[in-house]
Structure formats: C-alpha cells, structure tokens
Amino acid sequence: GRALLILLLSATVSLLGGLIFGYELGIISGALLQLQIDFHLSCFKQEVLVSALLIGALLASLVGGILIDHHGRRRAILVSNLVLLVGSLILTLARSFIGLVIGRMTVGFAISVSSMACCIYVSEMVAAHQRGLLVSLYEAGITVGILLSYALNYIFAGVDEGWRYMFGLAIAPTAMQFLSILFLPVNPVKLSSWDSDCQKGLIQLQDSEDRAAAKREPYKEKHYSFLDLFRTRDNMRRRTLVGLGLVLFQQFTGQPNVLGYASKIFHSVGFQSNSSAILASVGLGAIKVVATLVAMAFADKAGRRVLLMAGCVVMAISVTIIGLTSRIAPLAMARDCKAAADPNASHSLTQHPLTPVSAQPAVSPIPPALGAGKSQAGPGFAATRSLAKAFASTQSREVVLDLSLTQKRGMVGQAKEETVGSTGFASGGPPQAEHTVLNWITLLSMMAFVSAFSIGFGPMTWLVLSEIYPAGIRGRAFAFCNSFNWAANLLISLSFLDLIDAIGFSWMFLLYGLMGVIAVIFIYLFVPETKGQSLEEIDQQFSRKR
DSSP states (O other): OHHHHHHHHHHHHHHHHHHHHHHHHHHHHHHHHHHHHHTTTTTTHHHHHHHHHHHHHHHHHHHHHHHEEEEEEHHHHHHHHHHHHHHHHHHHHHHHHHHHHHHHHHHHHHHHHHHHHHHHHHHHHHHHHHHHHHHHHHHHHHHHHHHHHHHHHHHHHHHHTHHHEEEEEEHHHHHHHHHHHHSSSSOOOOOSOHHHHHHTTTTTOOOHHHHHHHHHHHOOOOOOGGGGGGGGGGGHHHHHHHHHHHHHHHHHHHHHHHGGGGGHHHHHHHSSSSSHHHHHHHHHHHHHHHHHHHHHHHHHTHHHHHHHHHHHHHHHHHHHHHHHOOOOOHOOOSSSSSSSGGGGGGGGGGTTTTTTOSOOOOOOOOOGGOOOTTTTHHHHHHHHHHHHHHHHSSTTHHIIIIIIHHHHHHHHHHHHHHHTTOOOOTTTTSHHHHHHHHHHHHHEEEHHHHHHHHTHHHHHHHHHHHHHHHHGGHHHHHHHHHHHHHHHHHHHHHHHHHHHHHOOOHHHHHHHHHHHHHHHHHHHHHHHTTOOOHHHHHHHHHHHHH
C-alpha cells in the first residue's frame, strides 16, 4: 500500500511540475494581447516582458544545481513552489510594467528550479523499470499545460483585465504540487548510500533482488566538486559530453524554429479562418500529447537509445522534406518588428479576433497563427517572437514550440505579411493548385517532426540527464547542461531570420536535416542504454573505463 501511494504521489508531482511549466510558457501569448493595451507596451517592452521569464530561468539554471545538491531535491521543489506562488501573486496584483517584469522573472526562476528538481527527484524515487514512464510524465504535463493555457487564453480573452485571472490560476496546481510532495519521504538519495535507504524503507519500490544485491555490495556515495564534471575521474568528462551533446542537438536539429512556421503551413493548405486556425494549433498540441504518451509507454520497454535514434531519423527526414518542398513552393518569410503596421493595410483580416478594439468578442488568442493582422497586435507581438520563442521551446523544451511558438512566430511573420496586405503567402491569394499537394506533404512532414520530437528528444533528453550522473553532483550537472539548453535555444531563435536572409529558408531546413543525421551518429556512439538499470548500476557502468 505504501509503495503504491509513493508511486501515485511521485506521478502527481511529476505531472503537476510539467503542467505548471507548460502553463507559464503558454499563458503569456494570450495575456500580452491585453497587457499591451492596458499598459501601452511598446515593441521593446513586450520583448522585455517575454524575455524576463527566460532571464529568471537562466539564473535558476546557474544556481539551482547547488540548491538541489546541497539542500535536497524535495526541499528544492518546495522552495520553488513557494517562489512560484509569490511570483503569481506579484503578477496577479501588478499595477506597473516593472511589477510584471519582476513577477515573470520570479516565475521563470521557480519553474526552472522545479523542472530540474522534479526530474531528478522522481528518477531517484521509483524503481528502475518505472523510471522512464514517470520522468516522461513530466513532459506530458508540459504539453497538457500549454493546451490548458490556450483554453484559458480563449476563455478570458474578452474579460476585462482577464490577464490577472490567467496569471493567478497558476496558484492552484502549484498549491496541489506543494501538498503532494509534503506526503513524500525526504529525498531518497540525498547524499546517503542507496543501501541505507533500502534499510530505511524509503525505496520499497525496488525489486527484492536489487535490494539483496545492494546489501551484498553497498553503494558508496562519493562527493564531487563542480570541476569534476570536466575531469577523467569516474569517466565524468564522458558523461558531460553525453549530457551537453543531447541538449545541444535537441536545439540544433531545428526544434525551436520548425514549428514557428506551422501557421504558414496551415495557411498554405487552406486553413484560412480563425476557427480552423485554432483547431490546427490545438490539433498540433493534441498530436504532441499523444506522441509523448507513446514515449512514456515505450521508454522502459524499447529503451532510451532506440527512441532517441528513431526520433532523430524521423526528424531528419521530415525537415529535409520541408526543405525540399519549400524550394518548389516557397513560403514567404517576414522580418520581425520592422515595418510599422499600416492601419489601412489590415483589410485582409477585418474580422480578426485578436484585435482588442474589435466589436466582436475576442475570439481566440490561441492561434494568432492566422491572423495578427491589426496594427495593435501586429508589431509588438512580432517583436516578442524571437525571445518568446526562444523561451518557449527551451526547457520544454520542445514543448511550446508547437503551440506557443507556432503561435508567436506565426503571429509574427503573419502579422507582418498581413499588414503588408498579402495573405501571408508568396502567392498572394489561395494557394495554387499545383502547390497544394506539396503543401500537404509539408504539413504532414511537420506533424511527423512534432511527433518524432515528442517521442525522442523531448522526454528522453531529460530522462537520460537525470540518470547518468552520480547522486552527489546530479543537481549541478543537470543544471549545467540545462543552462546550455537555454542558451542554445536563445541563440537558435535569435539567429534564425538572419540565417534565412543569408542562406535561404530551404537550405536552412536541409541544414537541420544534416544536424539530425549527425545527432543519430552521436547517440549511436556515445549514449548508453540505461533502461531497467538502477541509478547505481548506471553509475558503475559509466565509471568503468570504456
């Protein structure tokens, strides 16, 4: 009974941690539409507001590892919950732009610490054969959180000061996670030997054979300094190579950007109206949820290496196809926040729901995908794209991207194009018949890309990171890799349009395909299979020189 309770509470903590993360990433897109009116936000101020979350998260990835290693995973999650409650209250009660920025930075710090601590805590808490399932549950939570944030964006879009409700509702899941973790035991591997934990009865989920083996050969907990990550001691340098390789390839295979063009691709296959755009954005989110569930089911059966390599192969093929089809049927690309929107040019979307001044009730902030045509929503939102986007996928790693980015980026490019007076495509009208088939191929390739990412790099990167380091330095090592993830994401997102200007859209995607192939080779050569092994066996496997 107790083992089952611990299992259920661990699953709850993992799911709620992901849900909060996804919710905070996604909610800003709808809130910004109202905030820019209420606070008269300029292009630059919107960028600052969106990037505040990223700055807080980066800070957390620099100092959060120390908190996790020295004060324990459980305490780190409890502290992050309290910080998140404070940040949500600041946002809900904010009366000034500075208050909003401080609130978003606080929230960013909290969700970054929580994301690292949750993955590590849960991986240490459960038996080897359930670890893949429960750590992947975090990723599923993120996707559900994003979908939830879009639903609430939609509900509160027409409410006066609806953004206060949007930010304030994050308090509910945070309080639930705080209460759940109070009932879980103190960190199972908090700088103590695994053997003594079994004796204390904290890891009752482990098999009796595991326990017998552990008692025969006690696992000695070692202490490490941060610099040991780069030394040959216990093969730490190789572990760092594996961790950094995974987080960098997760970004360099194009994940932050591919979905940014989702809205254009939807437009090209005929999703012209706002409601069909909403459907398309939510549909992508749903595909992501399903793919993540598949990853959860197979993480402990097929193994991490298999899912990573299979996902990478499909991603490489998908982006290559998008690159090739876009050479034949090019998508129009637009610059962010450059041309000031001309109010007279917005005729292409007179019904656009996102316009605050519109007489009809604000329909959906969900996919600004297809219509940020009006001058109010256009330029400012556009500006936020790169940073918003940057953040978006980051930890979530791929998460938001599908929606939020899709959103933001779509909003961006589209807004620009709409305001310039075209329909957002090079063709300037309904897509030409001969291009329709190619556009559908592009759309299906993008769906394959989203699914492959959600099965492979999405959940598996964080699962492997939570497994390959010794307990004594796991928090700092995870945070170190995580900071590279945020930085790479920001770099990719901010340089994307400059690269497109330099080498062209299709070459950019073909380059992503090449990176996917290199990633497959990297995983094959360097990433070990960790399914079904206890964390201590994985540590010993790495420590033996290979």
